[in-house]
Amino acid sequence: MTGTRGLGARWRRRRPLRTRLALAASSAVAVVAVGVCAAAFTIIDYQMTRQLELSLSQTAAQAVRDRHDWGPTPSDTLCRYPASACVQIVPSDPARDPRKPYVLPVSDATRQVADGRRAAFYTKLTVAGHPVRMLTTRLADKDEAVQVAQRSDTVDRGVEQAAGALAVLGGAGVLLAAALGYWVSRTGLAPVARLTATAERIAATRDARHRIELPAGPPAREDEVTRLATSFNTMLGELEQSVTAQRRLVADASHELRTPLTALRTNAELLARADRLTDAQRDRAAGALGRQLREVTTLVNDLIELARDEEPQPLVEQVRPAALLEHAVGAAREHWPELTFTAVVDPAAADATVPGVPARLSRLLSNLLDNAAKFSPPGGPVETELRGVPDAWELTVRDHGPGIEAADLPHVFDRFYRAQAARALPGSGLGLAMARQIARAHGAELTAEQAPGGGALFRLRIPLP
Known part of the structure; x- marks a missing residue:
């Protein structure tokens, strides 16, 4: 019994799906056709024999009477x-x-x-x-x-003729079943064949721009295979966007790394000839080399952070946004002593907790505060507030700098994007992109807008558990 199942499994693996479907459909129709013919022959034989026996019974009764x-x-x-x-x-x-x-x-x-x-x-x-x-x-x-x-x-000849006619009819039914099975397999698996061809073409060309041709018609009349093809096209669209984003990230990262790496190599070569430099020149080159190393290290760390799509589940715990905000504001005051940071916490949100990774949420807040500090004028305030809104906790960070131009607003969270006013400032253009990624990983929403009266306003909405 095990050998029979193994032989059937090997046969199914060796036969293509179209052949198996054609054979299954043909066999089903052929069995029905042969069964109908056999049943019809049995009924004809029974009825004709029954008629003869009824005639014999009537003849016997007539003979007895006469x-x-x-x-x-x-x-x-x-x-x-x-x-x-x-x-x-x-x-x-x-x-x-x-x-x-x-x-x-x-x-x-x-x-x-x-x-x-x-x-x-x-x-x-x-x-x-x-x-x-x-x-x-x-x-x-x-x-x-x-x-x-x-x-x-006479009855025997009638039964034989019926058997011959039914045999011919059964044979024609088997041939028709084979034709129908072939037609069903070709028609039913046509979208699957197109899907397979598209997948093979993508595998050969590594080009995710290919799509499966879908039949015209209202979505309500789509069958399962058409819905599968539609889902596959959607997946290809997502894959194309992912590949495009990956290529853009690599191109942007290489562009951003080229300048600091060139400067690093120049300063390293300069320090290699330290015997030809004065003490002041050597100290200046060493300091520049250290700053450039920190910039490259920060850029690489930011790229690694952006490569993470999700927060690690084992690190998720209940955290207090108010405590995180106080800690982030305290660190910002030490890093930017020339600015004034204020934090306003709604009493209802003071003890509120949300699920998240504390280190990642702290990084989000520090990125927002650093961005606000870079654009704030000397001595200017950076205002933060945590309060409750319907179905969420809302945290805002506002500066009093030049604000965000309307043309730059849709691209604020793009990787390596730097507005015209920010190109002279330090940074790699990854801080806000990383902040939005952390927010999305926690199910939160981070948006940017022009603040009333000037400056930029970043709004983080953390949904209630």
Whole structure:
């Protein structure tokens, strides 16, 4: 049994899906066609035989009514004519048999019917070279049996002709089933074939711009395969966007790294000839080298952070946004002592907790505060506020700098994007992109807008658990 299952599994693996579907559909239709033909033959055979037996019963009843000289008699005829019946009477006692031999065969079963020990029965036999059907039944109160036989060659020929016609019909049904199975496999699997061809083309060319052609029609009439193709096209669109974003990230990162790496190499080569430099030149080159190393390290760390799509689940815990905000504001005051940082916390949000990774949320807040500090004028305030809004906690960071131009607003969170006013300031253009990624990983929403009265306003909405 195990060997049979293994052989079937190997056969399924070796046969393509289209062949298996065609064979399955053809086999199903062929079995139905052959079954219908077999059932029709059985019904025809039964009905024609039943009609002949009913004729024999009526002939026997007519013979009993018409016969007056009761007694053992051989058959009236030799069953030479298809329409005439052979009738003979047989007693239960063989001693009462007539001298003339019986034409129809007489057996012990016939004697048993005559004396009532057996019920009437039908028999198929040959008389005078002709196939006949014979009924043996009892004459009531006579201890005799009447045998009525009639030729059955007409019925046999009708059954044979019906069998031939049904065999031809069954064969045609099998051929039609094969054609239908092939058509069903080609039509039903056409979208799958297109999907497979598209996937193979993408694998060969590594080009995610290819799409599967979809049939025209309303979406409500789409079948499962069409929906699969639609989902595959959607997945290809997402893949294309991901590949494009990856290539853009690599290109932008290489562009951003080129300048600091060139400066690093220049300063390193300069320090390699330290014996030719004065102490002041050597200290200046060493300081520049250290600053450039920190910039490159920060840029690489930011790129690594941006490469993470999700927050690690084992590190998620319940954190207090108010405590994180106070910590981030305190760190910003130390890093930017020339600015004034204020934090306003709604009493209802003071003890509120949300699920998240504390280190990542702290990085988000520090990026927002650093961005606000870079654009704030000397001595200017940076205002933060945490308050409750419907279905969320809202944290805002506002500066009083030049604000965000309308043309730059849609690109504020893009990687490496730097507005015209920010290109002279330090930074890599990854801080806000990283902040939005952290927010999305926590199910929050980070937006930017022009603040009333000037400056930029960043709004972080953290949904309630």
